[in-house]
Amino acid sequence: MTSLRTPTEAVSVGHPTYSQTLPCEPSTAEIGRELVRGVLGVWHLDDLADQAALVVTELIANAARHTSCVEIHVVLGRPSATRVRVGVVDEEPSRLPELGCAGESDESGRGLFLIEAVADGWGCEIRGTERCPWGKEVWAELRTEGAE
Template sequence: MTSLSTPVQATTMGHPAYSQTFPCEASTAEIGRTVVRDILAIWHLDILADRAALVVTELIANATRHTSSREIRLIVRRPSAKRVRVAVVDRTPSRLPALSQADDEDEAGRGLFLIDAVADRWGYDLHGSGTRPWGKEVWAELHLSKGDE
């Protein structure tokens, strides 16, 4: 089982960010939720914690289910005072995320629909140069609404 061996330390000035590499396995989702909640608490953005925890759970689940990566990188950024970006980086750039229709009886296939429903926007970026990327970053952004400040 994977465990978080060091307490979360995220900067609170400038454009704060946190990133850590974890095994690409289902048990990492629980750690990811804890990390995201801890970071948002440090940044006094607890109001986003439930949405961010759901997003990170689905991003990690997708990476474990749809990639051959042995490790993933969890990244939590605060690109502005009113915006948080949660991302997972894997080393399988050939498997790009796409919304797909799941049947009522399907037990899987709704992760991106959930992300699409709770995030203000989401997408992916390829990592690497030229025509041979080494990986991709799938991300979702959460914005503070006027009443959340």
């Protein structure tokens, strides 16, 4: 059996991508943060670690709270030299993310607002085909240091 805490292996050239399948539960957020920090370290982007850790925490929390999925896929990518994408893929394409309307005393409902505040952009992409969607990826992009 493979441990969920295996060392992260990531490539630092080209437009690398790293993903890992994890249980869809709130406690997975700790593993997600470790994974993000490890990959960003390999890519020499430690300055993005806190923002990316916040993003992955909120994305995992949303998947655990709003879907009935057993597993999720945490995905980290470098779509360009100036951007890092952090995403979570689940298997419920009909449950699309939306900004909440949390009240002042509410203890939840602000995750996407937090992501919007620290990321350069976020969104959702349906996986599969139009006729047969099997899931979605909710993602956020962060701009790397020195990007214009």
